[in-house]
Amino acid sequence: MLQIKNLNVHYGVIQALKDVSLTINEGEIVTLIGANGAGKTTTLRTISGLNKATSGQIFFEGADITNMPATQRVKMHISQVPEGRRIFPEMSVLENLELGAYLRNDKAEIKKDIQNVYGLFPILGNRKKQLAGTLSGGEQQMLAMGRALMSRPKILLLDEPSMGLAPLLVREIFDIIKNINSTGTTVLLVEQNARMALSIAHRAYVIETGSIVMSGTGEELSKSDDIQKAYLGGGE
């Protein structure tokens, strides 16, 4: 469904991605794990069109989207929950969700989808009119996810959804990700919480200083010694 071939991305002279290649099949949860500054966010931003590729190609459902404007990619149902949530703090919960459906015109269906988001995250339903900036960190994460779902994504890109959340809430968020996936949405999950990510992912890639250094099924990587040492706190 999504295929990245030899992607290179630079920030000025700094090279953030080096020949990154990865494939995500329809219906999968694929996780991309790696340390701080490895290039995870850059990968997602480039898929969404917020960063430009220096070279390489990105294909989505067979179409080359490498140079497509960001809007167009949202139209193709590529949706992202960005790092740090980036909800619109001065707007209400409802307005945030409506913005998630910005490119849609099917009013009745949008209404239904808003109800579905409230079903998935009941707390948001109780806070419709509240300004998003006054929500707690966990609620903001839920809002960011709900907002991304409003575009009816075929693929959902999630950038560290567990960041800053209490363990219990992390569980809940991961259950919801599995749930979203089981209804047919493909998921690319970026995480530093490698243990949790590997436990729900069908396949995983490991990125180090801009290069993919390992890949395999979630299970394979959980057992790998290198992964144990570097990301799962094992081998001590």
Next chain:
Amino acid sequence: MEQFLQQMVNGISLGSIYALIALGYTMVYGIIKLINFAHGDVYMIGAYIGFAATTFAKLGFFPALIIAMLASAALGILIEKVAYKPLRNSTKIAVLITAIGMSFLLEYVMMFFVGAEVRSYPKVLSDASFNLGNVVINMQQIYIVVTAIVLMIILQYIINKTKIGKAMRAVSADKDAAQLMGIQVDTTISFTFAIGSALAGAGGVLVGIYYNSIDPLMGMMPGLKAFVAAVFGGIGSIPGAMIGGLSIGIMETLVSGYGNSMYRDAFVFAILIVILIIKPAGILGKNTKEKV
């Protein structure tokens, strides 16, 4: 007391015009963090377009107002595309200098084409006046205030209820997040310039009618005062620009009514300095806190 009320009436008329101009400053600042110094000149050109529409095309007040607003909107879009968009990733100071340059360019290009002399509008609105107690209210003042209020209500509606308005707020808040919603940032910025410039153009026509004199440099002082009004209200805040505009207009007429009109302009800038010292964010300015 009567004199006070009279000054208030005059102040509100003047203040509504400042508010219309201040809105453009604040909206553009909100979305691209630029003080658009050419904004006062869009107001001036709006006044000339209204002048042409009423004098040469013999149009009435409303058609002239609408034509001036549309033409100013187009001019605003053009200024952004030509002067600011190419500098989207440049330093702030480079864009600021460009804005000042753009301001002079508009002033002197206008001077070249229309001459430096002061012109006056034909009588398109009745200058009848009536007395409320001993306070004299001029029909033109009523037109000014009503027009300004109607335009501000439309603006509020656009910003809060329409899709493009929500896009404007989203782009002002977070350009990357807005793009992830599928919002086109460039289109939204153009639209913001269009609306802000249309309001300034309307202000130009109202001033042309009220003060009955326009010239190519007429945008400088009201432009600066509207900028002060925007800062006073809290730059980036739309209600702030409305309140700021009214406050500056009222204070200015009170100073010239009770004190000395010579100190009027000095007073406005003194207010700016005081505001910047005691409340740098302006009266409705926001110090947003973000959760991590």
